[in-house]
Amino acid sequence: MTTPKAPGAATLDTLDTPCLVLDEPRMAANIDRLKARMARLGVTLRPHLKTPKSIEVALRVMASPQGPATVSTLQEAEQFAQAGVRDILYAVGISASKLDRVLALRARGTDLTVVVDSLAGAQAVAERSRAEGTAIPALIEIDCDGHRAGVRPDQTEPLRAIGRALHEGGAELRGVMTHAGESYNAADVDGIRAMAEQERRAAVDAAEALRAAGLPCPVVSVGSTPTAMYAENLDGVTEVRAGVFVFFDLVMAGLNVCAQQDVALSVLTTVIGHQAEKGWILVDAGWMAMSRDRGTARQAVDQYYGVVCDLAGQPLGDLVLKETNQEQGIITLRPGSKAAPTDLPLGTRLRILPNHACATGAQHDAYQVVRGDSPEVVATWTRFRGW
Amino acid sequence: MTTPKAPGAATLDTLDTPCLVLDEPRMAANIDRLKARMARLGVTLRPHLKTPKSIEVALRVMASPQGPATVSTLQEAEQFAQAGVRDILYAVGISASKLDRVLALRARGTDLTVVVDSLAGAQAVAERSRAEGTAIPALIEIDCDGHRAGVRPDQTEPLRAIGRALHEGGAELRGVMTHAGESYNAADVDGIRAMAEQERRAAVDAAEALRAAGLPCPVVSVGSTPTAMYAENLDGVTEVRAGVFVFFDLVMAGLNVCAQQDVALSVLTTVIGHQAEKGWILVDAGWMAMSRDRGTARQAVDQYYGVVCDLAGQPLGDLVLKETNQEQGIITLRPGSKAAPTDLPLGTRLRILPNHACATGAQHDAYQVVRGDSPEVVATWTRFRGW
Numbered sequence: 001m002t003t004p005k006a007p008g009a010a011t012l013d014t015l016d017t018p019c020l021v022l023d024e025p026r027m028a029a030n031i032d033r034l035k036a037r038m039a040r041l042g043v044t045l046r047p048h049l050k051t052p053k054s055i056e057v058a059l060r061v062m063a064s065p066q067g068p069a070t071v072s073t074l075q076e077a078e079q080f081a082q083a084g085v086r087d088i089l090y091a092v093g094i095s096a097s098k099l100d101r102v103l104a105l106r107a108r109g110t111d112l113t114v115v116v117d118s119l120a121g122a123q124a125v126a127e128r129s130r131a132e133g134t135a136i137p138a139l140i141e142i143d144c145d146g147h148r149a150g151v152r153p154d155q156t157e158p159l160r161a162i163g164r165a166l167h168e169g170g171a172e173l174r175g176v177m178t179h180a181g182e183s184y185n186a187a188d189v190d191g192i193r194a195m196a197e198q199e200r201r202a203a204v205d206a207a208e209a210l211r212a213a214g215l216p217c218p219v220v221s222v223g224s225t226p227t228a229m230y231a232e233n234l235d236g237v238t239e240v241r242a243g244v245f246v247f248f249d250l251v252m253a254g255l256n257v258c259a260q261q262d263v264a265l266s267v268l269t270t271v272i273g274h275q276a277e278k279g280w281i282l283v284d285a286g287w288m289a290m291s292r293d294r295g296t297a298r299q300a301v302d303q304y305y306g307v308v309c310d311l312a313g314q315p316l317g318d319l320v321l322k323e324t325n326q327e328q329g330i331i332t333l334r335p336g337s338k339a340a341p342t343d344l345p346l347g348t349r350l351r352i353l354p355n356h357a358c359a360t361g362a363q364h365d366a367y368q369v370v371r372g373d374s375p376e377v378v379a380t381w382t383r384f385r386g387w
Numbered sequence: 388m389t390t391p392k393a394p395g396a397a398t399l400d401t402l403d404t405p406c407l408v409l410d411e412p413r414m415a416a417n418i419d420r421l422k423a424r425m426a427r428l429g430v431t432l433r434p435h436l437k438t439p440k441s442i443e444v445a446l447r448v449m450a451s452p453q454g455p456a457t458v459s460t461l462q463e464a465e466q467f468a469q470a471g472v473r474d475i476l477y478a479v480g481i482s483a484s485k486l487d488r489v490l491a492l493r494a495r496g497t498d499l500t501v502v503v504d505s506l507a508g509a510q511a512v513a514e515r516s517r518a519e520g521t522a523i524p525a526l527i528e529i530d531c532d533g534h535r536a537g538v539r540p541d542q543t544e545p546l547r548a549i550g551r552a553l554h555e556g557g558a559e560l561r562g563v564m565t566h567a568g569e570s571y572n573a574a575d576v577d578g579i580r581a582m583a584e585q586e587r588r589a590a591v592d593a594a595e596a597l598r599a600a601g602l603p604c605p606v607v608s609v610g611s612t613p614t615a616m617y618a619e620n621l622d623g624v625t626e627v628r629a630g631v632f633v634f635f636d637l638v639m640a641g642l643n644v645c646a647q648q649d650v651a652l653s654v655l656t657t658v659i660g661h662q663a664e665k666g667w668i669l670v671d672a673g674w675m676a677m678s679r680d681r682g683t684a685r686q687a688v689d690q691y692y693g694v695v696c697d698l699a700g701q702p703l704g705d706l707v708l709k710e711t712n713q714e715q716g717i718i719t720l721r722p723g724s725k726a727a728p729t730d731l732p733l734g735t736r737l738r739i740l741p742n743h744a745c746a747t748g749a750q751h752d753a754y755q756v757v758r759g760d761s762p763e764v765v766a767t768w769t770r771f772r773g774w
Contacts, residue, residue: 014484016461016484016485016488016774017482017484017774018774019774050713050714072675072713072714073675073714074403092659092671092714092715093659093660093669093671093715094659095404095657095658095659095671095733095734096733096734097403097404097657097734098403101403117660118660118661118733120732120733121659121660121733124733124734143662146665148669148712148715148717149659149660149662149669149715181712270482270484271482272479272480272481272482272508272536273480273504273505273508273536274505275530275536278533282480282535282536284479284480284482287680287746288459288460288749289774291678291679292678292679292680292681292746293674293679294679325535325568326437326459326745327437327459327460327479328479328480328535328536330535345507346482346483346505346507346508346511347482347483347484347511358713359674359679362675362750363749364773365772365773385752386751386752387403387404387405387406387676
């Protein structure tokens with residue numbers, strides 16, 4: 001998965017553009033910071049590998065080469081299992097048609113856990129467990145914030161009915177999980193802290209409701225990058241899932257979950273034209289390279305399609321990637337900026353920080369790995385995709 | 388590139404979801420319609436292959452297996468050249484660092500044309516042509532609508548200076564090209580017709596300005612799907628470029644450039660949960676499968692992340708994909724709809740029409756090809772990507 005580069009073989013000055021650049025020291029610092037937090041709070045980190053989709057990054061973020069890990073697709077589970085990861089949570093509600101692949105992975109020695117949030121879903125997992133003579137482990141998804149899927153923690157009877165359908169039906173009731181997706185919309189850091197407590201409370205309440213009914217609930221899993229970064233108390237929680245913290249991005253910086261200089265991912269691009277009268281600088285990074293994600297549009301500071309940096313990764317003269325076509329982007333001064341125009345001749349290379357690391361990463365097949373302000377590419381790490 | 392399927396080998400009921408489904412008869416009708424228009428108007432169609440990124444689709448849309456064709460990346464040019472396409476326009480402004488790959492393609496027998504819109508750009512192409520002893524052909528990009536790159540057609544002297552830099556500098560001045568990107572924002576069909584005439588006029592005026600100065604301008608290239616579908620007169624134009632017409636999408640339907648039943652691309656998805664109190668149906672198609680493109684948000688009818696159809700491709704009960712997470716989508720009734728809720732049990736399979744065929748296609752590695760309302764997958768065609 002790694003293509004080691006001979007020193008000097010490739011640099012940010014010679015790579016074909018656009019491409020995805022990963023600043024390894026920034027990533028390492030991001031990983032160390034969250035690992036230290038989790039250790040202080042006494043919980044296991046089960047990193048969400050949907051963000052990196054890379055074996056090399058996974059090995060740097062997981063506690064061990066065997067895991068634990070979280071994934072969002074069976075393709076990720078299969079790729080990571082092939083690379084030796086043995087403890088994987090597939091954190092999206094399972095459908096019966098996906099159980100063949102789940103069983104195949106489990107038969108090859110990967111402890112893959114699925115997620116259900118309905119009686120019908122639990123019954124399907126239990127039925128298949130009985131039919132195969134193997135207990136498929138499942139977590140029950142809890143809805144802590146109305147964001148997405150899950151049983152509300154106060155719906156005690158439906159929750160227990162799902163638990164019993166798993167536990168008594170031949171599957172393995174392994175616990176509960178929840179995700180505070182609404183933390184991305186928090187107004188401020190206090191809002192994120194409150195959301196973290198709400199997330200914890202929902203998971204712990206649900207676990208207690210199951211246990212009070214005599215059902216097992218060893219795993220109490222919570223997580224989102226904002227709540228993981230600001231949770232102050234995780235009593236009763238056994239593990240935290242988070243993904244985007246590995247790279248961070250402009251949405252996270254806008255939420256004050258990181259600083260802009262923590263963002264480890266950028267898109268390398270080349271100036272291909274100008275519309276001088278309009279103050280436009282055209283580059284070869286359009287939405288295909290950046291993704292269509294405009295997650296900062298709803299934040300206090302709109303970063304459009306990204307913040308423009310120089311080759312060393314430092315923001316450049318208040319420039320943003322204002323508009324994108326498929327393979328062309330338009331860089332302008334941030335609307336309202338009083339900064340002087342920056343002269344960027346044809347051929348100038350730039351790096352653009354993304355709104356959303358998961359979405360921008362998904363547009364690329366590899367990371368070009370650099371270290372700090374050195375232009376040297378020290379490695380190329382492949383990404384995978386698909387389902 | 389084609390994996391022929393034994394009859395019955397795969398159907399829309401058995402494919403892993405999410406995946407990309409292509410209705411071949413709809414695509415064929417879309418292709419036939421534009422080809423007939425172009426024939427009536429007496430111009431060559433140079434289809435833009437950035438939309439399909441597939442050899443199999445290219446062979447169905449090009450006039451011959453050798454082309455002509457348009458691409459938006461050198462990766463596309465290389466892939467199509469490898470498959471035998473010999474006449475390719477790379478329709479994004481060239482940078483000097485990309486000329487190695489241009490020359491390599493030309494040396495292998497592909498007539499690849501590049502695009503410039505500045506004196507510096509023309510000089511770089513000319514300089515490299517002289518250094519290599521081979522005239523690289525170039526079109527001058529004309530800005531017909533302020534949308535993106537290009538020289539305004541009334542900037543006669545800059546235009547001629549670029550032309551001379553190419554023609555007298557050792558490159559080949561092959562002509563002019565323009566793209567009416569603003570046609571996507573037209574208020575109505577009359578607006579598109581007016582934009583088509585503006586696009587034609589800009590290209591023809593620029594060509595005449597070059598010719599009046601004694602410069603060659605054999606190619607006069609225009610195009611966008613909306614203007615290609617509504618142009619009434621293409622006098623002076625030699626070729627039309629268009630891409631998205633092959634599949635069409637909800638943005639084009641919103642512009643009345645096609646009917647919704649012309650949209651040939653959809654994403655197959657499975658129901659994985661419900662939030663009954665809120666009328667939510669959760670599916671396994673999130674933004675990873677649909678893309679983040681929300682191109683209909685600015686149109687009269689917002690289609691959110693897509694229109695929900697049954698397995699036969701027919702719209703279902705006024706349902707839209709209202710919100711997306713990475714691997715989960717939330718289907719609801721269209722806001723304001725008076726339709727009755729549709730009961731879609733866990734495991735139900737649906738097809739979702741995309742806002743933007745180029746963006747949704749780019750999230751997938753293959754087309755699952757079906758014919759009309761038959762669930763049988765008759766072929767799998769691979770897509771490529773990258774730069």
